[in-house]
Amino acid sequence: MISGPALVLGDDVNTDELHPSRFYSLDDATVRAGFLGAVGPEKRGIRTPSLASPRGSAAEEVPVGPVVVAGANFGVGSSRETGARVFLLAGVRAIVARSFARIFFRNASNLGIPVFVCPELVAPAPGDVVLVDLERGEVRCGGRTFPIAPPDAYWAAVCAAGGLARYLGLEPVAAGDRAAS
Amino acid sequence: MSTLTARLLARAPAPADGLPKMPPDSAYRWVEPHLVLGHEATIALLIERLRRAGKRIRYPERCFFAADHFTPPATAERAGILKKYLEFVEDEGVPQRHLFQGISHQLMVEDARCLPGAVIVGADSHTTMAGALGAFAAGFGSTDILAVLATGAVAIRVPEAIRVRWTGALHRACSGKDLALDLMRRFGEGGAAYRALEFVDSTDSRICMADRLTVCNLAVDAGAKNGVVIPDEVTLDWLRARDGHAPALDGLGPGDDADYADTLDLDVTSLEPLVARPGSPADVIPAREASQEKLHQVFIGSCAGGRFEDLRDAAEVLRGHRVRPTLRLVVTPASQAVYRRAVREGVVEVLIEAGAMVTASACGACGGIDKGLLADGEVCISTSNRNFRGRMGSTEARIYLASARTAAASALAGRVVDPREFTP
Incomplete structure (x- = not known):
């Protein structure tokens, strides 16, 4: 079971919005500062007042340990993996979306970020608790229950290993340390 | 399949x-x-x-x-x-x-x-x-x-595939960017997600390799895993010019039993110059219907729109004219080979005469990296592939996407125009 307050985003939220390229860096603090750095008002339903200021960093306003709840085609755009890695750095526990852009889905899964495709998902109010029930294969939020589309067996294996590098034995499996750099 | x-x-x-x-x-x-x-x-x-x-x-x-x-x-x-x-x-x-x-x-x-x-x-x-x-x-x-x-x-x-077959003849004012924006308009940003786009060129005018490259470049922006043009005589001629010879194409086409998830037949004859409006490469309208807002920068470059053919198209429009002094015309050849050829064939000279700043071959302004970023409230027309919010600098800047010909005509007009209708 994974749970956390909902951080709600819209459809077609792209990587330049999720993580503007000026925050590309090998330094974690710089990468972290760019989280949701250019998500416009039309694509956010989150209680992050600083986002009202377009150039403001949303970092301080993200609830602790959120579950991102998003619409269709989440993470469309660049392959820059900093755009997925920033979700780890921001302490995001899982990303649930109606659908994902292909490269973002791979990047997040490869980094060990739990991602779930939930085609019928309806977003709850920002901050509402989202429960991802892995055993029953469903997401519960906003008083409703939504089935998770079963992942391909390959992605299930990568996810179970905590990411691709661990699945391939390129990085050690360390409990409580999902933040592969 | x-x-x-x-x-x-x-x-x-x-x-x-x-x-x-x-x-x-x-x-x-x-x-x-x-x-x-x-x-x-x-x-x-x-x-x-x-x-x-x-x-x-x-x-x-x-x-x-x-x-x-x-x-x-x-x-x-x-x-x-x-x-x-x-x-x-x-x-x-x-x-x-x-x-x-x-x-x-x-x-x-x-x-x-x-x-x-x-x-x-x-x-x-x-x-x-x-x-x-x-x-x-x-x-x-x-x-x-x-x-x-x-x-x-x-x-x-192996992804499911969508077959796109082009017929008719492309108007001279249109290029691969217009074909690509036409597809973006039809598919949206995720319409081809996880799928392959397989293109068949059955046009009378034949779509040149430069245009095919731009279409396949933007395939990913419609969500596709890959875009591929079924190799044909245009491919072979282009490879002969590049390598001095061309390979056999045995087995390098779809089978007769190819099972496509969807098929799109597009007559390109009626295609007109298009632009994507700020915010999404899929928010596409005819260039002639674009707003009259004042342009601050015109960017001709990137892997999508910085090829020799793009620079040549731009030079054809710009030859003998000059953009207004306060407009930044940034030209970034996609490679040193492109740059060299554009110098050799006099294209760079025409662009500089028109007021262009020609930068080193790199990603530059397209990725919001350097040499051509935008300030709050600035408006740019770009031959690149993405116009997401904040893509080229400020989140309060507005980016239109278009072909080099449309971008060049717009540079002279100082606003987004249809290159067919604009005479400097």
Whole structure:
């Protein structure tokens, strides 16, 4: 079971919005500062007042340990993996979306970020608790229950290993340390 | 299913040893690409991880590594990232001849190894461009590329495919960018998600390779895993000009039994110059219907729109005219080879006369990296592939996407115009 307050985003939220390229860096603090750095008002339903200021960093306003709840085609755009890695750095526990852009889905899964495709998902109010029930294969939020589309067996294996590098034995499996750099 | 994409993936070398056995009920399989495209911005993210794993690049000769994002570097931090990357290239024995020669995707298609039948993976989303030559080419993130470098293989599923067949004749004022924006308009940003786009050119006018490259470049922006043009006489003629010879195309088309998820027949005759409005490459309207807002910058460059043909189209419009002094006209040739040819054929001279600033061949303004970023409230028309919020600097800037011809006419008008209707 994974749970956390909902951080709600819209459809077609792209990587330049999720993580503007000026925050590309090998330094974690710089990468972290760019989280949701250019998500416009039309694509956010989150209680992050600083986002009202377009150039403001949303970092301080993200609830602790959120579950991102998003619409269709989440993470469309660049392959820059900093755009997925920033979700780890921001302490995001899982990303649930109606659908994902292909490269973002791979990047997040490869980094060990739990991602779930939930085609019928309806977003709850920002901050509402989202429960991802892995055993029953469903997401519960906003008083409703939504089935998770079963992942391909390959992605299930990568996810179970905590990411691709661990699945391939390129990085050690360390409990409580999902933040592969 | 014997789509061309399925056939291409079946041609990849046998998977390396040392990989986990693919779960039996998975649709994925391990694929060894012939070529692995990389550049400093995405490869730098995996260098330490490869080192810590105690691994070296398994097949350095398959690496096609460019330096195009932070080149030449605009900040000390980015100089440091580039330095780290160049040391990695030296240490690993990766071929160095592509470094500083331009944008990776353009260099890939200029290279004699980029051929129909090749399987190419790249650490960049616009790797899809090489599909214009009849290759399988798809973009991946750094961890997938880490796996490819360490093991030689990456997990790929044969995607469903959508067949797009063009007929008719393309208007002279239109180019590949208009074809691409037409597809973006039809598919939306995710309409081709996880699928292959397989293009058949049945036009009377024939779509030139430069235009095909732009279409396959933007395939990823419609969500596609790859875009591929079924190789034909245009492909062979282009390869003969590039290499002095052309390969046989046996088996490099879809089978008669190819099973397409969808088919789109498009008569391009009625296509007109298009623009994508700020915020989404799929928010496409005819250029003649664009708003009258004042342009502050015109960018002609990028892997999508910085080829010789783009510069030539722009020069044709700009010849003998000059943009207003307060408008920034930034031109970035997609590669040094493109730059050289544009100098040789007098195109650069025309552009400079028109007021252009010609910058080094690199990603530059397109990725919001350097040399042409936008301030709050500024408006730009660009021949690149993405106009997302904040893409080229300020989140309060507005970016239109268009062909080079439309961008050049708009530069002279100072607002977005249809190049057919605008006479300076």
